Amino acid sequence: MADLSTCRPLTRASVVEAHELIRPFVHRTPVLTNCTIDEFASTPRTAKELEGTPWELAENTVERPAQPKLRLWFKCENLQRIGAFKARGAFYAIERLKQEPGWAAGGGFSKGVVTHSSGNHAQALALAARTAGMPAHIVMPQISAAPKVAATRGYGANVVFSGSTAPERLAVADKVMAETGARMVPPYDHPDIILGQGTAGLELQEQVVEAKDAGVAATGTKGAQPTAFLRAPTSVPPSTPNPGLDAIMAPCGGGGLLAGTVLSAQGTGIRVFGAEPSLDGADDCTRGLAQGKRIETVSSLTIADGLRTPVGVHNWAVLTGKTPKSQGQGVHGLYAVGEDQIRAALRLLLERMKLVVEPSSAVPLAVALYNEEFRRRVEKEAGPEGWDLGIVLSGGNVSLESFGTLFPS
Amino acid sequence: MADLSTCRPLTRASVVEAHELIRPFVHRTPVLTNCTIDEFASTPRTAKELEGTPWELAENTVERPAQPKLRLWFKCENLQRIGAFKARGAFYAIERLKQEPGWAAGGGFSKGVVTHSSGNHAQALALAARTAGMPAHIVMPQISAAPKVAATRGYGANVVFSGSTAPERLAVADKVMAETGARMVPPYDHPDIILGQGTAGLELQEQVVEAKDAGVAATGTKGAQPTAFLRAPTSVPPSTPNPGLDAIMAPCGGGGLLAGTVLSAQGTGIRVFGAEPSLDGADDCTRGLAQGKRIETVSSLTIADGLRTPVGVHNWAVLTGKTPKSQGQGVHGLYAVGEDQIRAALRLLLERMKLVVEPSSAVPLAVALYNEEFRRRVEKEAGPEGWDLGIVLSGGNVSLESFGTLFPS
Incomplete structure (x- = not known):
């Protein structure tokens, strides 16, 4: 995730900018x-x-x-x-990351991104990362439904299993970040x-x-x-x-x-x-x-x-x-x-x-x-x-x- | 149904004409x-x-x-x-009927139309008839699913029950025609x-x-x-x-x-x-x-x-x-x-x-x-x-x- 200090201000103008940036990657849905x-x-x-x-x-x-x-x-x-709409946020997060000074030079593209989600955000981030040519590590609870795991892998992501509670999932995500240098892209709070x-x-x-x-x-x-x-x-x-x-x-x-x-x-x-x-x-x-x-x-x-x-x-x-x-x-x-x-x-x-x-x-x-x-x-x-x-x-x-x-x- | 002898020839040009006629009544579906x-x-x-x-x-x-x-x-x-596409044929059949010489003068609008169908054609004809301001009598088998009957009635049609076999349904339709003077609009063979x-x-x-x-x-x-x-x-x-x-x-x-x-x-x-x-x-x-x-x-x-x-x-x-x-x-x-x-x-x-x-x-x-x-x-x-x-x-x-x-x- 792009560092908070580099984020665009939370205004309509920034949404318009975001739209310009992700337009090539998302559908203009009917x-x-x-x-x-x-x-x-x-x-x-x-x-x-x-x-x-x-x-x-x-x-x-x-x-x-x-x-x-x-x-x-x-x-x-x-x-x-x-x-789902989640593709929008994921593509924008990835595009912003690519623009962050020093991120690419620091090996960002090979380190990739990580998130903890078993739902639409997992698939969205997997697709956005694959499109940008970087790995996505998706932490999912061991008990996730098989089709969700398959769908996320279908977009080329590396699925990492964890326990079901929030602390267990975050701990595994932290471990992935420490081992790979991947950036966290949270599902909504950013x-x-x-x-x-x-x-x-x-x-x-x-x-x-x-x-x-x-x-x-x-x-x-x-x-x-x-x-x-x-x-x-x-x-x-x-x-x-x-x-x-x-x-x-x-x-x-x-x-x-x-x-x-x-x-x-x-x-x-x-x-x-x-x-x-x-x-x-x-x-x-x-x-x-x-x-x-x-x-x-x-x-x-x-x-x-x-x-x-x-x-x-x-x-x-x-x-x-x-x-x-x-x-x-x-x-x-x-x-x-x-x-x-x-x-x-x-x-x-x-x-x-x-x-x-x-x-x-x-x-x-x-x-x-x-x-x-x-x-x-x-x-x-x-x-x-x-x-x-x-x-x-x-x-x-x-x-x-x-x-x-x-x-x- | 318009009399066979008055039907337009079965050509692409006639489909184009039909399209002009029903355009106000049907959706140009995506x-x-x-x-x-x-x-x-x-x-x-x-x-x-x-x-x-x-x-x-x-x-x-x-x-x-x-x-x-x-x-x-x-x-x-x-x-x-x-x-369903059935709305197209039903609206065209009704429009053609309205154009038939003598049909309106003979009380066509109050006599209306009849068909035997428990499916999409029933609802299509009911809607087309209601739109044209004429009654539709729909012969349905007694055993039809309740939602289908309700849907057909929802379009304002008069549902008439019959037995389930084709001869039983046709017999009831014939009876309706004899009693009401309604015209038959068959589901496909016309x-x-x-x-x-x-x-x-x-x-x-x-x-x-x-x-x-x-x-x-x-x-x-x-x-x-x-x-x-x-x-x-x-x-x-x-x-x-x-x-x-x-x-x-x-x-x-x-x-x-x-x-x-x-x-x-x-x-x-x-x-x-x-x-x-x-x-x-x-x-x-x-x-x-x-x-x-x-x-x-x-x-x-x-x-x-x-x-x-x-x-x-x-x-x-x-x-x-x-x-x-x-x-x-x-x-x-x-x-x-x-x-x-x-x-x-x-x-x-x-x-x-x-x-x-x-x-x-x-x-x-x-x-x-x-x-x-x-x-x-x-x-x-x-x-x-x-x-x-x-x-x-x-x-x-x-x-x-x-x-x-x-x-x-």
Whole structure:
């Protein structure tokens, strides 16, 4: 990892720079929309749908379910290289390392990089390192699923096994660093990783503007509508004051993607929200913001397994607007949902959008559809105009074998 | 259904006309590519991969597996309205009906349409009829899965139950016609349906040319690459003699999509191939072509459940080049694959392309990857240049609950 002192400042301009740097290596993933899901999002939940959730209506209440109007734009990072947004941060980290004065001369290319991860970051770093022509040492728990080990080796990485606890994994990573001189590239808690992940939000903002422009320009002409999902041109008023998104929601695990998204929207007027699972306290960031203090440990078995991690230190600073150039502007809100809501949103993404996504990717949509606090906020802040809400589908690496458990027949 | 005598001739020009007519109602679905799958398709199968297939190598043989070079372009009709290409034929049939002299004056709009189907055609016709403001009566076997019935009703159709055999279903459909005056719109065996389905092939041809043009033009510029999957510009020689596809492969059940694809390629020099499952004789069209005679019944439980149907009469005429204006040009070949090959191709589409497709959609890819006869033909006809092969992913309507059976843990 590039030394902290050499990192670019945590600003939108640095995300733009990061984007220039990694553009040759990552996909500009498509942005899709879906009328059926928009309609469902813009329909009030029924009393029955809210039963058993924290927003269950009391009997004989005069309260009514929220009535937000939402147009959703899905940024398909499940279609990114290695199947998740993590490719962005990994490629950027490697590119920054290559630029570090003295790193190459000190044998950096033969020493390579190391990380501890059994998930998407492992594959992302393996691919980025191989592309740059350097070794990647990936520390994985001995109990990792065989396909994950195979996938990481498939990208040419050297897999080193460890025990399952965090200290055991870190100890093995330290040993690898001592023996090989490899640099650590952590999965989320580093400015370079945050800046790299932020490029997804940047592209999403650009693509929605492009899509609206194309929609307006394309009335009656052929070919200009790039995907099946773009809303019909007539639904985009030509003189709309906001040409793009009103808000973006991203899932929050370690917080690399969410913090990067916050930076990507700095100064644009676009609100950024985070989405978490609530099971077993996996909503650490939601709770931490309420308490004004980062929560440091999480132990949850939520199906959104990419979001079982507590928010990192650098990530927390960005989310709370505590970085030097943030001018106090952090994330606009965090919202959590239960397992049933995540599963219902996952079903819609699979059945209606025909996209394979991992459960973590379904959490923001679950918030938009089911979290009444969020929905009341949209109703109140957006009024009858509603919001164009970008949703980051973070990844699609889910084993087909797990579907039998997720959706039993 | 429009009267046969009023149907447009079965030619490419009629497919182009059909496309103009249905353009406001259907999605121009995206065309995606995938480097990993291209590489796998362009790698010879190993002796082990061929074990247990009809192309198993004999011990000590001097024969070697085929070495084709393939660049695949996937036309994502799983992202079409109602989740399958069937929307195309249904919308075209309805539009043609509206144009039939005397139909509207005779109360056509209040009499509506009828069909017998429990699958994608039922939903497609229901949507097309609702859009045109006329009733749709859908005859479904009493034993149909509840979600299919619900989905069809969800599009506003009147579901009428029948027994499960073909004669029972037709008898109920006849009764509905007698009682309501509704017109029959059959699922595949009609010129209008064939012409409507052909529009998918037409778009695919256009989109590949556009993508190659954009790829060449986009070197180093931003935004011009519409999807994540377009091959890097450098792999497209600017002066390539063939600007688009060399061939298209579509699945073959009743033959509406395949026959339409044949028409869409008429006179373009693009070869069209059909793909079938081989289980229990579901390869009726492959066998029929070999025997020079249409096979009229099929009874197969292949997982590719959209392809359990024998080829229709009009479809057969197109596929065998026996229509008045075909000049003898029909389909260039039919190829079949087993259940294991279909399941392996389905896995790649789900895991690598992150697309939800129904098993029938995986059959053409299975042929391209595993059918050694087809692969030898590509090697021989294309040489080291290889082929740009379009593959129609026909639909994505699969129940999530079936994944547990398809991919047991």
